[in-house]
Amino acid sequence: MANILVVDDELGIRDLLSEILNDEGHSVEMAANATQARAARNGGTFDLVLLDIWMPDTDGVSLLKEWAASGQLTMPVIMMSGHATIDTAVEATRIGALSFLEKPITMQKLLKAVEQGLAKNANTPAAKPAPAVGLTMPNAVHASDMTHGGGELNLRPVSGLRSVADNMPSANQDFDLDRPLREARDGFEKAYFEFHLAREGGSMTRVAEKTGLERTHLYRKLRQLGVDLGRSRRG
Numbered sequence: 001m002a003n004i005l006v007v008d009d010e011l012g013i014r015d016l017l018s019e020i021l022n023d024e025g026h027s028v029e030m031a032a033n034a035t036q037a038r039a040a041r042n043g044g045t046f047d048l049v050l051l052d053i054w055m056p057d058t059d060g061v062s063l064l065k066e067w068a069a070s071g072q073l074t075m076p077v078i079m080m081s082g083h084a085t086i087d088t089a090v091e092a093t094r095i096g097a098l099s100f101l102e103k104p105i106t107m108q109k110l111l112k113a114v115e116q117g118l119a120k121n122a123n124t125p126a127a128k129p130a131p132a133v134g135l136t137m138p139n140a141v142h143a144s145d146m147t148h149g150g151g152e153l154n155l156r157p158v159s160g161l162r163s164v165a166d167n168m169p170s171a172n173q174d175f176d177l178d179r180p181l182r183e184a185r186d187g188f189e190k191a192y193f194e195f196h197l198a199r200e201g202g203s204m205t206r207v208a209e210k211t212g213l214e215r216t217h218l219y220r221k222l223r224q225l226g227v228d229l230g231r232s233r234r235g
Contacts, residue, residue, distance in 0.1 A: 001025050002026045002048060003047050003048075004027070004028050005029050005041070005049045006029070007060070007063075008055075009033055009052060009055045014032070017050060019217060034055055035058075048077075050101075053088060064096065073096050078099050078117055079097045099117070189221075193222055196210055197222075
């Protein structure tokens, strides 16, 4: 588990990045501006910092310069912006930033950049595999109902699901395991949520109760996975 600081003046972005990173097993501290980021850095150490460039008090590049000049730039820093120029990105890299993420940030790009950043950190073993956090078996599938072979995992439904309407996604699906962990996990989670959305007629409230997630977290999760909410509603 890594200790990560997320610095962004937009609450929605801070919350979204925090949820994704928490799901990956990391500890996340958030700062809404450069002032809060300075206080966080002065009060502790971080394995990685995600730093927005455009902020209301002090821009991220200036804050990066401060840390570099004071000897506090001891951790990898990934810059973020939705409208930064190439010159700005180059300058940040010259000062000491590890990389640059352009907004809107996809989940795949975020996790890849974080993985690369942590691998650069001498305090984090690069060979340590990322934890498979968030991958849980739905209640309708048991360990005894799993078969595997040829690089694929087949989940067989228990008898209670055989009366589901024909237009609902099948509870018996094949998953290709010959893929990177996060891609395989995302595929499983997308199928899992699509199944329960169809089963509950598109009711976010009932799906939230079923999965144990809050509605806000569930909605963001579905957006990250690319789930079409409209297809899950019955006519």
